[in-house]
Amino acid sequence: MSTPIGAPGAVNPGWEMGRRGVANRADFEYSYA
Structure with a gap:
């Protein structure tokens, strides 16, 4: 994710x-336990 700004969840990544x-x-x- 090179540009996280504006992406979903960017408010609190x-x-x-x-x-x-x-x-x-x-x-x-x-x-797999």
Whole structure:
């Protein structure tokens, strides 16, 4: 993402990325535990 300004979730990209990271990690652990 070279130009994050104006992109979806740009208001708080840290929170958005953190939420996505947690969801992806939980999905990965549930699928491959």
